[in-house]
Amino acid sequence: MTEVYVAGVGEIPCKPSYPQDFREMLFKAFKNCLEDSGIDVSEIDAVVASGLDFFEGVSITDSYTPDQVGGRLKFNTLVTNDSLNAFIHGYMLIKTGWFKNVLVTAYAKASNILNYGEIVLNTWDPHLIRPLLIHHFSMAALDAQAFLSRRRGEPRDLSIVAAKNIRNAQRNSAAAYGADTDIEKIESDEFVSEPLRRSHVARLCDYASVVLLSSDNRSAKAVVKGVGFAHGSHSSDLSERVFGKFAWVRPAVSQALPSSSRRVVEFVEVSEPFASTELMVLDELGVYDGDVLKGVRGGDFMFDGALPINPSGGCIGMGYPLNAAGLQRVVQAVKLLRMGRWRGCLVASVDGEVVDGGSIVVLSAG
Amino acid sequence: MDIESQYEYPAGVALSKFLEGLRNGKIIASRCEKCFSKHVPPRAYCLDCFKPINEYIEVDPVAEVQTYTRSRLLAVGETGEEIVWVFVRFVDTLGGLLHMLDTATTPRIGLKVKPVFREKRVGSIHDIKCFTAAD
Numbered sequence: 001m002t003e004v005y006v007a008g009v010g011e012i013p014c015k016p017s018y019p020q021d022f023r024e025m026l027f028k029a030f031k032n033c034l035e036d037s038g039i040d041v042s043e044i045d046a047v048v049a050s051g052l053d054f055f056e057g058v059s060i061t062d063s064y065t066p067d068q069v070g071g072r073l074k075f076n077t078l079v080t081n082d083s084l085n086a087f088i089h090g091y092m093l094i095k096t097g098w099f100k101n102v103l104v105t106a107y108a109k110a111s112n113i114l115n116y117g118e119i120v121l122n123t124w125d126p127h128l129i130r131p132l133l134i135h136h137f138s139m140a141a142l143d144a145q146a147f148l149s150r151r152r153g154e155p156r157d158l159s160i161v162a163a164k165n166i167r168n169a170q171r172n173s174a175a176a177y178g179a180d181t182d183i184e185k186i187e188s189d190e191f192v193s194e195p196l197r198r199s200h201v202a203r204l205c206d207y208a209s210v211v212l213l214s215s216d217n218r219s220a221k222a223v224v225k226g227v228g229f230a231h232g233s234h235s236s237d238l239s240e241r242v243f244g245k246f247a248w249v250r251p252a253v254s255q256a257l258p259s260s261s262r263r264v265v266e267f268v269e270v271s272e273p274f275a276s277t278e279l280m281v282l283d284e285l286g287v288y289d290g291d292v293l294k295g296v297r298g299g300d301f302m303f304d305g306a307l308p309i310n311p312s313g314g315c316i317g318m319g320y321p322l323n324a325a326g327l328q329r330v331v332q333a334v335k336l337l338r339m340g341r342w343r344g345c346l347v348a349s350v351d352g353e354v355v356d357g358g359s360i361v362v363l364s365a366g
Numbered sequence: 367m368d369i370e371s372q373y374e375y376p377a378g379v380a381l382s383k384f385l386e387g388l389r390n391g392k393i394i395a396s397r398c399e400k401c402f403s404k405h406v407p408p409r410a411y412c413l414d415c416f417k418p419i420n421e422y423i424e425v426d427p428v429a430e431v432q433t434y435t436r437s438r439l440l441a442v443g444e445t446g447e448e449i450v451w452v453f454v455r456f457v458d459t460l461g462g463l464l465h466m467l468d469t470a471t472t473p474r475i476g477l478k479v480k481p482v483f484r485e486k487r488v489g490s491i492h493d494i495k496c497f498t499a500a501d
């Protein structure tokens with residue numbers, strides 16, 4: 001069976017905004033990826049892009065992706081979903097045996113969006129939810145409240161997560177929002193929607209990243225050990241939603257990683273548009289032995305803890321690049337594996353800010 | 367540059383029954399003839415049996431708060447006053463509704479609530495003004 005390797009990664013740092021347009025941003029990330037992998041543009045067989053027309057404000061977004069990443073006259077497809085899902089599509093293309101080198105690309109130009117709240121409102125049912133004009137922070141807060149209640153957590157647990165990620169981001173030169181903060185400082189923040197405080201919400205950012213997947217281990221930076229994706233319990237009118245629980249995680253992780261191999265996960269990178277997202281994913285993953293909330297309070301998920309979670313700073317520390325969050329996590333995971341400190345990790349990413357669905361990828365050092 | 371995207375969404379068979387019910391001050395559920403489960407808002411098919419549904423019935427308007435939050439933010443900007451959002455499930459039914467709780471009621475998970483209907487109703491989710499404590 002063909003193995004799939006990460007042959008190279010490239011990104012440009014997260015920033016509140018870039019003067020460049022998305023093509024210029026992607027081109028830079030692409031050049032960084034090429035340099036990292038050492039392969040020539042002519043060797044690329046296919047491009048899988050992640051993009052959402054609503055976020056770009058451009059119809060047929062995929063038609064505008066291949067040019068700046070060497071994809072002209074080659075196989076090209078768009079995944080209208082989080083970019084970790086696009087990564088899985090790239091992985092599957094190589095598994096078919098038809099493709100040798102596949103580029104996965106993602107970018108966010110969140111600074112272009114002037115009414116993000118209304119864009120997210122379009123996620124929901126036009127008769128039952130949209131007329132209420134609920135803000136997506138409140139939607140996430142409904143989840144957070146239900147999660148804390150079910151698991152006997154405290155709102156303070158969310159502040160521990162946010163403080164950890166903002167502090168971790170200080171080590172990461174690609175992060176936009178790293179700072180020397182602490183739990184008490186975050187606890188004094190206003191609530192945006194109870195129990196979510198301002199710093200429990202990842203700030204949006206501009207970002208671009210490109211990952212080269214290959215069947216050739218010549219310049220392997222990491223090995224893809226498993227992938228999984230699942231839709232959870234979600235409907236646009238929310239009536240199927242089990243608040244406070246991510247139903248998607250267990251089926252996805254069981255595809256990606258047999259339960260006997262969960263010890264290979266030495267750290268986790270998870271997209272967390274909200275601090276509660278990180279805890280809700282972790283609670284269902286099954287890679288931590290013990291109660292997740294006790295683990296948070298005991299420091300087990302810190303950079304030097306038993307199972308570091310988002311040592312990169314996550315989306316709260318780096319910035320939330322919309323659908324590029326999943327590929328952002330992959331790039332950070334590969335960078336962290338190359339430090340030599342850890343041998344394997346798990347990457348998880350939700351389909352959107354308040355959706356019960358997502359992807360999981362397991363990587364080991366190359 | 368502004369582009370207005372204009373759409374008209376038909377509510378569909380099952381949701382139309384629900385919106386009609388709201389106009390009449392009633393909560394309408396669908397009922398599966400195979401597993402007898404009731405669903406609010408109504409569905410035209412059963413998610414468990416995958417059978418088409420043709421039965422729509424009025425249910426007791428008492429519901430239970432599943433989760434809640436308080437915020438001054440709306441998708442279109444900040445509001446002056448605090449809104450309490452609740453997701454409620456009607457007793458003995460599946461599914462649930464998102465709505466507001468009247469601000470005089472302290473929200474908690476498990477609280478029994480009922481809808482407060484507006485006098486003038488048009489067949490919209492706004493026919494329910496808010497939910498309030500059931501007793």
Ligand SMILES: [Zn+2]
Binds near residue numbers: 403412414
């Ligand atoms: Zn049924």
